[in-house]
Amino acid sequence: MQQLMWFRSDLRIDDNTALSQAMSRGSTIALYLVTPGQWQRHDDAPCKVDFWLRNLAQLSRALAALNVPLLIRQCEDWNQAPAVIAEVCHQHNVCAVHANEEYGINESLRDRCVAAYLAQQDIAWHSHLDQLLFKPGSILTRSGGYFQVYSQFRKVCYEHLHMALPGRVARPVAQAPTPLASDAIPQAVDGFAMPSEQLRSLWPAGEEAARQRLERFADEQIGYYKDERDFPALPGTSQLSPYLAAGVLSPRQCLHAALAANRGEFDSGNAGVVTWVNELLWREFYKHILVGYPRVSRHRAFRPETEAVAWRRAPEELAAWQQGRTGLPIIDAAMRQLLETGWMHNRLRMIVAMFLTKNLLIDWREGERFFMRHLIDGDLAANNGGWQWSASTGTDAAPYFRIFNPISQSQKFDPEGRFIRHWLPELAGLNKRDIHDPASLGGLFAPAGYPRPIVDLSRSRERALAAFRNLGQEVPA
Incomplete structure (x- = not known):
């Protein structure tokens, strides 16, 4: 039963829920859509697009070690995504598509359209929780609404973390080789200028670079995070945000690295670790806001x-x-x-x-x-x-x-x-x-x-x- 893994903002093989699920269910191929018109409408930065492409190149090599070919398709925007994905499915006898959830209003609409289009052609759609610790809708007020204040949201997150920590997903094992070859990764995309080599060198691509940065921060700096994070002349922050935004690191990996540095504690112990975990929860909070209050995705004020x-x-x-x-x-x-x-x-x-x-x-x-x-x-x-x-x-x-x-x-x-x-x-x-x-x-x-x-x-x-x-x-x- 051929599976398709659709990569988006999850450019890694470690701790990747959708990839793990796809490969556990059958022979898997991977897909990435280059959508320059959509990126321009979302005001995505040229340096971010370049970072995506560089990480895609690293991802393709990592997938090759798992015998998973990575296909690249280009369409102007997400309106064309259902037809392009369905065509790939028909070409390669795919019976199910796997993707990790994304939460902006345009992303949610895109996924609903893709799922509906695939259903018409008897192709299953599976979406998975991956870029958050908690599924939107699981952290709610007593009246059943989404939180509007971070401190109250954090308190309920702590309660959930005390009950059970989100577990990391095992790295997939290599599947049997397939004759299908991976596509070449584009070096650039029209409409997005190439950033300077100096900028690119600040942000090396790939999971290994991200893991090294996380490990170095957890080993050397996280203990001082509370005291040094507000001083821009000091190396007081993790500088992991590009890797989290592109999904080269997962929030679960970050949480477990922090816990390992603090004897398993997230709300007591080292103040630097506690403060950094709170920053992870701020990231979580704002993504839940996207779901609970979709007007913010429409350029409207929250208030x-x-x-x-x-x-x-x-x-x-x-x-x-x-x-x-x-x-x-x-x-x-x-x-x-x-x-x-x-x-x-x-x-x-x-x-x-x-x-x-x-x-x-x-x-x-x-x-x-x-x-x-x-x-x-x-x-x-x-x-x-x-x-x-x-x-x-x-x-x-x-x-x-x-x-x-x-x-x-x-x-x-x-x-x-x-x-x-x-x-x-x-x-x-x-x-x-x-x-x-x-x-x-x-x-x-x-x-x-x-x-x-x-x-x-x-x-x-x-x-x-x-x-x-x-x-x-x-x-x-």
Whole structure:
């Protein structure tokens, strides 16, 4: 009984639920769809597409060791997926298709259409839980709804973890050889520029590279994670997000690595491990939000009343933010990190997002889109969740909305100015006091070539507060 494994955001053979299930049921072939039109509509970054292709090449070699051929088919978008998959099934006498669940509204619609089309042709469809620890709908409030506040969601997750830890799936054993050959993996896709070699070298592809990064983090850094994760000049974060977004690592692998570093504990013991497990659960939370509140997949605010915020249209200020020339060093350094590496430190993501949505009062959707177009770890759930949290349109237990001051954040989390000096060499000559706010030196002493701030932080803060007061929201005086 020939099986088809349809790879999507799960580019690995270890701990892969759908692959394991397919190979346990019969001879298996694998498929990957290249869909450039869909990727463009989803604002997928060129560096992320390149990362997918590089990981596909590694996956193809790993599958070859299992005697599983990997077929590559191209279609413009997901509307064509049912017919393309069915054609592959007919060509190779496939009786069942296996895939791991994805949770955006477009992904869910795609899978329903594929399943219905295959059913018409007596081909079975099997979807599997894989990119989450808990199936959406299994972590609910007492009234049966999806959680809207992370802390309450985390509490129920802890209860489930205490009852049973999600187990990892065994690596499949090689099947009998098949005469079918794998297809060549494309080196590039039209419409997506090739990133620099410097960027590519920061993110080596393949499961082995991902495992090594996870093991190194768990062995050397996770214990310090709570204390160092907010300091962008320190190697305090795991930098595993691109591998999780592409499915080169599973959340189960990450959870078990953390538990191994903390004597099996996830809510006690080493504070660094507990904090990192909480970050895994934040990732989980935002994906459950996609399912429970599908409006966020439609570019709508999680809090419907915030659709009435009077966002400003300020294209010149938006461009200054995008290009890292706002005159606020921590903002500009963070944006340059994003543009050159395809990644941004998480603390900085919050700082630049609040600056755009609060100090510039520009619609969070502009920032969300720009991030997706540049992030190698771009993920709808996490990116949307983070932007809406920062913009006070999303999930947040606080009864008022917060505004980070970029200068005080810079002073607190880059106290020596090391991160700023790295990304803004034009400010390297300033001391650790002045580097956070060069404008305070005055026109005569400010460094030449670096712009003045594009906005007054105090007045712009009051403007944002007034915009939310107009919604009747409780805000600080």
